[in-house]
Amino acid sequence: MAKQERLGDKPTPEEYLRAIICAPIYEVAKKTELQEMPKLSERLGNTILVKREDNQPVHSFKIRGAYAMMSQLSDEEKARGIITASAGNHAQGVALAGKNLGLKPIIVMPKVTPDIKIDAVKNFGGKVVLHGANFDEAKAYAIEKAQKDQMTFVPPFDSPAVIAGQGTIGLELIQQYAHLDMIFVPVGGGGLAAGVSVLIKQLMPHIKVIGVEPKDAACLKAAFDANQPTTLERVSLFAEGVAVKRIGDETFRLCKEFLDDVTLVDSDEICAALKDIFDDVRAVGEPSGALALAGLKKYVQQNNITKKNLVHVLSGANMNFHTLRYVSERAEIGExxxxxxxxxxxxxxxxxxxxxxxxxxxxxxxxxxxxxxxxxxxxxxxxxxxxxxxxxxxxxxxxxxxxxxxxxxxxxxxxxNDMTKTHLRYMMGGRVNQKIKEKIFSFEFPEASGALVLFLETLGSSCNITLFHYRSHGADYGRVLCGFENKDEDIDMYLSKIGYSYREETQNIALEFFVK
CATH class of the missing domain: 3.40.1020.10 (Biosynthetic Threonine Deaminase; Domain 3)
Known part of the structure; x- marks a missing residue:
């Protein structure tokens, strides 16, 4: 095996190529299967292949980047301790990498992280520290602790070593199927898209690499539009694995140069893709895992692509079982x-x-x-x-x-109309029998014990609630529709106290028919 290189801050494409080829990830990760999807291939008029990263030991591709970085640390860096922040797949990748390297990394996770994810990290040998109400707060705490205690921080995506580890997927793909025309990859922080595209464009530049983002978490598209990384005001939590507000600096640099295109999809299209994966290969992916297939289907339709060899990366399968109810309901509309x-x-x-x-x-x-x-x-x-x-x-x-x-x-x-699909189709009741001044908002917040109580305690004691609808989908986030009597009070002041993402829906056309 060739000697593994330590990469600088902005490696050249040639340095990335060597790092990807020499990455020792197979000491812990596996070379995943490439399977054809016959039913979908016939339906779309193309050969559709799926890269099964859901079959990694941590059920996601994140183990590649985590191990690639951690395996090259010096004895001194390891001795100082390893720390990272994550609410899911990256946490499990770092924990398992640490276990194989004889380390016990600290994983900072938001307080609202479901027990199933906390237990998975602990089972892989990670030490869990719960801090903050969301990923951004957990990450800030982890970085602060790393600086204070001189620990080594393992970034989830914006690191050359991590990017090189994720790029090994691209190398496997061209080894497994040399006649590919397009590769579709999910985009969160951009590590996977950057790693695959920088590898492919040096070895087989005729293959197009397409990034796929959720419409309501499109940080790469926003960066392309602004010609620099920019922070989104809010992101949807449905595809939690790619719910990133800001693309990485290094990942953006590489995606800007090597990624051929980026396409956006909505939640319904992701749900339809999850169903396609199950129907063809009997795999149960997570929403972010099916993101690339949703983009592939849309790209094929929009560009009238036929008789091509197309592959998508099923990036993960850490799915909360009860989320399948929501997926099942939305898949039919998405298709x-x-x-x-x-x-x-x-x-x-x-x-x-x-x-x-x-x-x-x-x-x-x-x-x-x-x-x-x-x-x-x-x-x-x-x-x-x-x-x-x-x-x-x-x-x-x-x-x-x-x-x-x-x-x-x-x-x-x-x-x-998302308001209709999320709330109105499940609501009982009708219009109010008197005229009132009313404002209506939708909320999205991490689902955890006490989250709904906190919501009601903060807003219910401050404002007169005129409408309320909450329905658990068994997911890691909650969706609430709430109306408030508007008595010329500063409602936004009370809303800011809750700390949850919200949007005013007062003028939503669906409410005009059944509620207002």
């Missing part, structure tokens, strides 16, 4: 197999029957209605919420909308 509408029909006997006859033989997946009697001088119309199974995607959805128009029914497509 355009279900449409959601609000339709206005006359508030009179026989209206439901006439409406169902208009739909014909189509399968209704959901139907919600609540009686609404107005004053005598007002027209009594009923607002119904209906889900319809689609056999022909967007084309059929447009046909249904035209069918409603032809029958003089006012209908609005809510299939892409």
């Amino acid at each position: 355009q197999r279900e449409a959601l509408f609000v339709v206005t029909i006359p508030e009179e006997k026989g209206s439901f029957l006439r409406f169902c006859k208009i739909l014909g033989n189509r399968s209704v997946t959901e139907f919600s209605y609540r009686y609404s009697k107005l004053a005598k001088d007002q027209k009594n119309d009923a607002k119904i919420f209906v889900g319809i199974r689609l056999m022909n995607g967007l084309t059929e959805k447009n046909e249904i909308l035209n069918l409603f128009t032809k029958n003089n029914l006012n209908a609005t497509d809510l299939s892409n």
Whole structure:
């Protein structure tokens, strides 16, 4: 084996190539399988392959970068102690790497980290320290402690050694299948995208490397637009493994030079990709793990790609089992197999029957209605919420909308309205029977014991709550829809106290139909 190099702050492409080739990761990691996805290949008209990083000992690719960096530390650096911060996969990678190197690293994790992830780190030999309400606070504490106690900090992505470790995936891919046309990789902090692209562009530059990000956590796209790393105000927690507010400096430098393109996907498209992976290879990925496939499917559709050899990296499978309920519900919409509408029909006997006859033989997946009697001088119309199974995607959805128009029914497509999919389709009740000044907000917060109580204690004692909806999906985050009576008070002042991410939804069109 060639001698492993210590990389400087900004290595040359040639230095990265040597570091990737010489990375001793197989002392702990494995060369993962490359499998074909026959069902999806036939459907998309391309050969679709999946790189099974979910089969690593820590069920994610993160072990590669963690071990690549930690294995090159000097005896003095190891003796000073190892520390990192993570809420998931990187933590397990560092813990297992430490175990194989005879070290007991300190892993700083947010206080809201689920027990399943804490236990996994402990089982790999890591010492867990819980600190802060989120990853950013945990990371700040870990860096502060590393500086104070002169410990060695292991970054999750923005380190040349870590990037080189992740780049070994690219080397394996061209060894396993030399006829690739495109490689799709998930992007969080950018370590995987940087490592794979810098390797591929030196050895087989004709292969395109495409980065994939969630629309609501697109830190690389924001950096490309600004021509420098920039910090996002908020990121969604659904794909927790890539919920990064700011791309790394070194990862951005490499992605800017070597990455061919970046594409964005939403949560529904990720859920549909999770279902595709399960259907084809019977693997249960995590949301960030299926991100690359979601991007592949979208890129193929947008660019009319056919008869190509395309691979995506299934980057991890540390899935909370109960999250599958949410995934199952959203996958059909993500694959355009279900449409959601609000339709206005006359508030009179026989209206439901006439409406169902208009739909014909189509399968209704959901139907919600609540009686609404107005004053005598007002027209009594009923607002119904209906889900319809689609056999022909967007084309059929447009046909249904035209069918409603032809029958003089006012209908609005809510299939892409997140408020509808997250809250309204599960809510009971109706409009308030008096006029009130009201503001409505949606919240997203790390799910943990006491999180909901903290929310209510902070806001419930300060503001008059007019609407409240919370439904646990068994995920690592909670979603709340909450209305407040607006008495010319500074509601934002109270909202800032809670420390959770929020967005005002008062003008959301879905609320106009059923709530306001």
